[in-house]
Amino acid sequence: MKKIGIVGATGYTGVELLRILATHPDVEITYVTSRSNAGTRVDSMFPNLRGFIDLEFSDPTTDALAQCDLVFFATPNGVAMKHTAELVKAGVKVIDLAADFRIKDLDVWSKWYGMTHACPELVEQAVYGLPEINRERVKSANLVANPGCYPTSVILGLMPLLESGLIDLDNIIADTKSGVSGAGKQANVATLFSEMGESFKAYGVGGHRHLPEIAQIFSLIADTKVDLTFVPHLLPIIRGIHATIYANANNDIDFQALYEDRYKNEFFVDVLPAGSHPETRSVKASNMCQIAVHKNPESSRIVVLSVIDNLVKGAAGQAVQNMNLMLGFEENIAINKPALLP
Amino acid sequence: MKKIGIVGATGYTGVELLRILATHPDVEITYVTSRSNAGTRVDSMFPNLRGFIDLEFSDPTTDALAQCDLVFFATPNGVAMKHTAELVKAGVKVIDLAADFRIKDLDVWSKWYGMTHACPELVEQAVYGLPEINRERVKSANLVANPGCYPTSVILGLMPLLESGLIDLDNIIADTKSGVSGAGKQANVATLFSEMGESFKAYGVGGHRHLPEIAQIFSLIADTKVDLTFVPHLLPIIRGIHATIYANANNDIDFQALYEDRYKNEFFVDVLPAGSHPETRSVKASNMCQIAVHKNPESSRIVVLSVIDNLVKGAAGQAVQNMNLMLGFEENIAINKPALLP
Amino acid sequence: MKKIGIVGATGYTGVELLRILATHPDVEITYVTSRSNAGTRVDSMFPNLRGFIDLEFSDPTTDALAQCDLVFFATPNGVAMKHTAELVKAGVKVIDLAADFRIKDLDVWSKWYGMTHACPELVEQAVYGLPEINRERVKSANLVANPGCYPTSVILGLMPLLESGLIDLDNIIADTKSGVSGAGKQANVATLFSEMGESFKAYGVGGHRHLPEIAQIFSLIADTKVDLTFVPHLLPIIRGIHATIYANANNDIDFQALYEDRYKNEFFVDVLPAGSHPETRSVKASNMCQIAVHKNPESSRIVVLSVIDNLVKGAAGQAVQNMNLMLGFEENIAINKPALLP
Amino acid sequence: MKKIGIVGATGYTGVELLRILATHPDVEITYVTSRSNAGTRVDSMFPNLRGFIDLEFSDPTTDALAQCDLVFFATPNGVAMKHTAELVKAGVKVIDLAADFRIKDLDVWSKWYGMTHACPELVEQAVYGLPEINRERVKSANLVANPGCYPTSVILGLMPLLESGLIDLDNIIADTKSGVSGAGKQANVATLFSEMGESFKAYGVGGHRHLPEIAQIFSLIADTKVDLTFVPHLLPIIRGIHATIYANANNDIDFQALYEDRYKNEFFVDVLPAGSHPETRSVKASNMCQIAVHKNPESSRIVVLSVIDNLVKGAAGQAVQNMNLMLGFEENIAINKPALLP
Known part of the structure; x- marks a missing residue:
């Protein structure tokens, strides 16, 4: 049984990690931290x-975290970068669910996240944990x-489409829609039930991280x-x-076959049959991404x-998928379950 | 045109007062205050x-409020009691939408609201603004x-049932259910969309104000x-x-007729026909109370x-109903509109 | 008082017409029909x-409808086209809330609506009731x-943008999102609460009417x-x-000023200040369209x-706006009310 | 691997059975029927x-069902009673998720379900599948x-409270609130999203099955x-x-201890700590019942x-709990998973 620590487990990605890992047969959660809720x-x-x-x-301490085989940071942006170097040096594998190690260009990172990076040396080394692109690199990653x-x-x-070079690169639009849990569990007037319910709006049209x-x-x-x-x-x-993505083809091939093959x-x-319209509920509580191409x-x-x-696939589930790869388990353990419908 | 002021108009009862009064032909909103949002x-x-x-x-000042004919306090509990005496003395009529003047027994009030009352002398004088009980007293009330x-x-x-003496007084249960806006617009984890959505719970079983x-x-x-x-x-x-109220009859009469007559x-x-089940949506945005008796x-x-x-009937609409009575208007002006359905 | 009839008033556009017209000072609803709910x-x-x-x-009869000054058809597609000619001939003004008279090209109409048009001669004569384009024509329209x-x-x-010729005409995308009431009040598994709640999906990517x-x-x-x-x-x-519309400018001007001026x-x-993100709730129950341009x-x-x-602006409210124009009233009577928020 | 059949699996209890059983290690779903969706x-x-x-x-046939070790009926009331006798005779265990075998008094059953019972001889023999009362009887039950x-x-x-004889038996009230999926997946105006959303109502005050x-x-x-x-x-x-249950104690003991012990x-x-208010979301997608006593x-x-x-505990999860008992498995296999929160 591998020992797992979770730093900052009081938010939504934290509780989702706990929910998923609770049924994982090969790991044991040994250490869960929260400064404000210690005890x-x-x-x-x-x-x-x-x-x-x-x-x-528990109140987090490096010593206790160093006893773990792998530590998840489910913390706000800017926390993991302060503690990861020590843990990696101690041989602990780290997965950061926040944005500290996602952007390779430090200037770009600082511009969007409003901080100077505390650990630039690890940024290059960090592997972007999308297994569908980086599976082999994730398997051997420390971070x-x-x-x-x-x-x-x-x-x-x-x-x-990008890999195949079949679309115009200057005319791509991603019109995306997210549930409110993506905004986190902080007390905030803007995400109150009475503000968000029975309504819909865009945000960040001028720019988003x-x-x-x-x-x-x-x-x-x-x-x-x-x-x-x-x-x-x-x-x-x-x-x-739900992402609705618009692109212009520079060639006409069987796009359904392209997706299914990829x-x-x-x-x-999961590439749905031609003509489908995926529903967010069909992947609720599951690590699946369902896609249709028209x-x-x-x-x-x-x-x-x-x-x-x-x-799940947007946070805790994908993190467990990465953990499974990093610890040498089968990739889909504990996340091989059907979505909840209805 | 009567001049109306609203103290603390940034919450949900405040904006609802503004929405209703915006279509009132005989009043003019002249002064709307909020310390934190002045300007x-x-x-x-x-x-x-x-x-x-x-x-x-505006930042509230007594001088400016004293120019109004009537002032609504749409403030947290404990605010109106500090400012009402001056206004009443200046001849301004006051309606407090909070709880400062609802409870006559000051010890009970202090126990539940956790404060010493700042203006006990006005508590006795204040009229409980339920026109269906106190219509005549409201008409002549200053507070x-x-x-x-x-x-x-x-x-x-x-x-x-109470007026008719037809029920046991020691066996009354009110099982009540409220929408989230009743909890106000303060930033609060407990009333976030992701906490309140797709769920239901009781609260305050041990006691509620x-x-x-x-x-x-x-x-x-x-x-x-x-x-x-x-x-x-x-x-x-x-x-x-939605209130579901249980009582035991000590006599058997035509209860439907009793309600319709009352x-x-x-x-x-509005007493619905026998056998009805009122829906909250049938009174949404309206000042109606719909009742069925089984x-x-x-x-x-x-x-x-x-x-x-x-x-509305639980806050701003009833306040306007009281205002209409206090200012000598027809009781249902500006609140004589059908509910929004669906 | 003008006499108003509504054919097919049991659906959502019907009840919304009734709600709005109930507070209109210059009209009287004299006749409301539904075959299946007569009585x-x-x-x-x-x-x-x-x-x-x-x-x-009531069960609809042409004689009774002919007593009205104006008749709304809040019926499924294909109903109004069978009855309008008679009414127009009898001097009754008609507003069809369905699609029978929207498309001038009858082949296109038949393709999308799956019927042969029953009244082609009135299609050309019908005025498309968007007052912001066709105000003067609506004022004198019979249909x-x-x-x-x-x-x-x-x-x-x-x-x-279209009027000003400032955008490429071959690269326009409208990514639109609608509330469920747009699908009507028919019994239908797809629009059950348990199917639609806590989910989101596209539909009709291959084509929509x-x-x-x-x-x-x-x-x-x-x-x-x-x-x-x-x-x-x-x-x-x-x-x-909520419509999110993407276009490419072929020139760089002050687009905010363009919109405000138009x-x-x-x-x-209502063109919102630069940088705004309109929310659907800010126009709920109101006839407003709020727009932001980025x-x-x-x-x-x-x-x-x-x-x-x-x-409202997408159905019953706009229909009343048209009615006001057709009957010589002020354009915003009965629809000049703030939206319901929250 | 035991062979499992599900009759009528197109409704919500059917899909929930499929979701749960999909991760059960000891059973294999071999046969899933629906007349209207065969193929x-x-x-x-x-x-x-x-x-x-x-x-x-598949279109259901008795022969095919008889090949199963256990068959679930996730059908409307009145279906299982027509097919169960044959299956039981063939040695197949049966769990009916509908009401055909719940009520022992056939007159009462007929009154509430509006049918004559097709299989009275099995009613007496059927075990009411609440394991917390009938565990041993369920283990040996055929039906x-x-x-x-x-x-x-x-x-x-x-x-x-009932078992301990500590409450008045003539003064019990159960004020219960259910999510809409309890009403099933039939096309029905009353359970449309636009009818049920943003509203709340009682129903069946005059009587419920x-x-x-x-x-x-x-x-x-x-x-x-x-x-x-x-x-x-x-x-x-x-x-x-969420059930809110009111009773009157005829004695004063430590009710918290009574519940925890029971x-x-x-x-x-799961009996929550004293003073708790359980939330429905804390058991969403789980077979738990959480209880608080005040x-x-x-x-x-x-x-x-x-x-x-x-x-789940109200339908498919409890059915799997019963299946586990009937087939000699551990009681909580496949339903031993945390609820989905948020």
């Missing part, structure tokens, strides 16, 4: 875990930067600078991301629809 | 009011204590001490209260169902 | 109308085709064929449409955000 | 099952009547006739039941709060 039983904050997690939150939720949905949705993350990966795949228009919206649901060996990417026969326009659960 | 345009905080309210929030949302639904629901308010009115009506079991719950909707002259209390023919049990919009 | 009181089906509408549903909900949001959102309606108006405005990519999605809310005299189109300074991409209430 | 792939109707269930719906969702929540909530089911069990436990007032309400959530060996009944120190009133997921 509180985990299951008194999260009653869904009663009978499954018999731990209290994995777990992707953002929007980037996961958009990159998986467009990757086959996930745009440079997506652009970085797109540019790596296409081997040239790729820009895109990225407009996020807030859905009055708790879990789920993902035929991927357990967590090509208008009378024009060059391609529309890709891609859905994930932002807390 | 902000009202319609930049509440875009639904663009084109209807052309004002900024009205606008009732709580739960008390409005429960008192209107049970009043005909609205219990002594209801008990006080029940005791006045019954002319003896009346206790009740009061259990509030939180509904994953924005607006609406409320036949009340514009805002008597089990095989037992003495009576079940009363009572619905209101907590922000 | 039922209107307010027993819609309890929000108790005290406001004192009518029963108005009330626009679809998506078309209203998309046309108002893009019109200033509102596409040719939008394209027709766009082509009229641009005076050349305009195509667009139109992808509708279903939101888990009851009311509200709509400065329009009561029901231009990326580093690219040619324009993003327009446009919100309406699909049942 | 359709299960995962084309339920995309959450893609990759987990590789079956088509299990899976309890209703409301009865499960109410019986588990009140059982310790689950009342005689609860009363029957209560009377068995108390060994005398027990009546109760039962008022169900509809919550705008998909999953979850359920200390029950895996699926006693007012100043009166004899006891308030019990009990939550379950109506599709």
Whole structure:
């Protein structure tokens, strides 16, 4: 049994990690931290875990974390970068669910996250934890930067087209919609039930932190600078991301076959039959990404629809997928379960 | 045109007052205050009011408030009691939408609200603003204590039975359910969308501030001490209260006729046909209270169902109803509109 | 008082017409029809109308409808076209809230609606009832085709750019999201609460009836064929449409000023300050369309955000706006009310 | 691997059975029936099952069902009673998730379900499948009547008090609230999203089928006739039941200890710490029942709060719990997973 620590487990990605790992046969959660809730039983904050997690939150110490085989940081941006170097030096594998190690260009990172990076030397070394791109590198990584939720949905949705060079690189639009849990569990007027319920809006049209993350990966795949228009919206649901991606084909091939072929060996990417419209509920509580690709026969326009659960494939589930790879387990252990419908 | 001021208009009862008064032909909102948002345009905080309210929030001053004919306090508990005496002395009529003047017994008030009352001399003088009980007293009042949302639904629901002396006074249960807007607009983890959505729970089973308010009115009506079991719950909707009230009849009469007769002259209390189940949506955005009374023919049990919009008949709408009475207008001006359905 | 009839008033656009007209000072609803509910009181089906509408549903007869000054058809597609000619001949003005008279090209209409048109001679004569384009023609019309909900949001959102010739006509995308009430009140598994709640999906990517309606108006405005990519999605809310519209500028001007200038005299189109993100809730229950225009300074991409209430500006409210024009009333009577927020 | 058949698997209890059984290590779903969808792939109707269930719906035949070790009926009331006798005779174990075998008194059954029973001889033999009462009888049963969702929540909530004889039997009230999925997946105007969303109502105050089911069990436990007032309400959530149960104590003991002791060996009944308010979301997608018991120190009133997921402990999960017992497995296999929160 591998020993697992979770730093900052009082948020939504934290409780989701605990929920998933509670049924993992090969790991043991030994250490769960929260400065502000030290001494509180985990299951008194999260009653869904009663009978499954018999731990209290602890004040984090490096010594205790160094006893773990692998540590997840489910903390706000800027926390993991202060503690990761010590842990990696001590031989502990680290997965950061925040953004500290996602962006390779430190200037870009500082611009979007408003901080100077505390650990630049590890940024280059960190592996971007999207197994569908980086599986082999994740297996041997000491430090994995777990992707953002929007980037996961958009990159998986467009990757086959980018890899094949079949689309115009200057005319890509990602119109994305996310459930409210993506905004976290902080007390905030803007995400109150009475503010978010029965309503819908865009936000961040002028710029969003996930745009440079997506652009970085797109540019790596296409081997040239790729820009895109990225407009996020807030859905009055708790879990789920739906990305509607628009691109223009420069050639006419069987796009359905392209997608099916690209993902035929991927357990967590499911290309739906031609003509489908994936629903976010079909992946709720699951690590699946379901994708449909539509090509208008009378024009060059391609529309890709891609859905994930932002807390699972967009956060905790993907982190466990990465953990499984890093610790040498089967990739889908503990995340091989059907979604909850309805 | 009467001049109206609103103190603390950045919360949900505040914006609802503004929405209702915006279409009132005989009043003019001249002064809207908020310490923390002084200088902000009202319609930049509440875009639904663009084109209807052309004002900024001001830092409140007694001088400016004293220019008004009537002032609403849409503030947290404990604010109105500090400013009302001066205004009343200056001849300004005051309606407090909070709880400062609802409870006559100051010890009870202090126990539940955790403060010493700053203005005991006005408590006795304040009129409890439920027009269906106190219409004539409201008309001549200088200070009205606008009732709580739960008390409005429960008192209107049970009043005909209490007045008639037809039920046991020691076996009354009010199982009440409220939309989340009743909890206000403060940043609070407990009322986030992701906490409240797709869930339901009771709260305050051990005691709730609205219990002594209801008990006080029940005791006045019954002319003896009346206790009740009061259990509030939180509904994953924005607006609406549903009270399910249980009582035991000590006599068998035509309860439907009793209710219809009691409320036949009340514009805002609507007794539904026998066998009905009122829905909260049928009173959404309206000042109506819809009531159904059910008597089990095989037992003495009576079940009363009572619905209101907590922000309208449970707060701002009832406050406008009181204002209309206090200023000598027709009682239903500006609140004589059908509910929004669906 | 003008006499108003409503054919097929048991659906959501029907009840919304009744709600709005109940407070209209210059009209009287004299005749409300429903074949399947003839004899039922209107307010027993819609309890929000108790005290406001004192009518029963009638079996429709041409004689009775001919007594009205104006008749609304709130019926499924294909009904109004069978009865309108007789009414128009009898001097009754008609507003069809369905699609029977929206599309001028009868072949296109038949293709999308799956019927042969029963009244081609009136199609040409019908005025497309978007007052912001056709105000003067609506005033003198006998027959108005009330626009679809998506078309209203998309046309108002893009019109200033189309009129000014400032965008590429071959690269327009409308990513639209609608509340469930747009799907109507028919019993249907797909729109059950348990199917629609806590989920989100696109539909009709391969084609939707509102596409040719939008394209027709766009082509009229641009005076050349305009195509667009139109992808509708279903939101888990009851009311509200949000259109996110993407276009490429061929010139760089002050787009904010362009929009403000275009709509400065329009009561029901409200251009928000630069940088805004309109929310559907800010127009809930109101006839407003709120619009924000965003231009990326580093690219040619324009993003327009446009919100309406699909049942009001997208249906019944716009129909009343048209009625006011046709009957010589002030355009905003009965629809000059702030939205319901929260 | 035991062979499992499911009759009528296109509804919500059917898909939930499939979701749970898909991860059960000791059973194999071999046969899934639906008359109206024969030939359709299960995962084309339920995309959450893609990759987990590789079956088509079949037209049911007794021969094929007789090949199974155990058959679930997830059918409307009145179906299982026509087919169970043959299956039991063939040695197949049967669990009926509908109401055909829940009520022992056939006159009562006929009154509430509006049919004559087709198989009275099996009614007496059927075991009421609430393992917390009938564990040993379920283990040896050939036919299990899976309890209703409301009865499960109410019986588990009140059982310790009834067994101990500590409450008045003539003054019990169960005010219950259920998510909409409890109403099933039939096309129905009343359960449309636009009808159920943002609203709340009681229904069946005059009588509900689950009342005689609860009363029957209560009377068995108390060994005398027990009546109760039962008022169900509809919550705008998909999953979850909350029962608020009121009783009067005839003695004052440590009720918290009573409950903890009664359920200390029950895996699926979790008594929360004193003063708790269980939330339906804490048991979403799980087979847990969470209970809190509150006693007012100043009166004899006891308030019990009990939550379950109506599709799991209230239907499919409890059915699997019964299956595990009937087939000699550990009771909690495949249902030993934390709830989904948030």
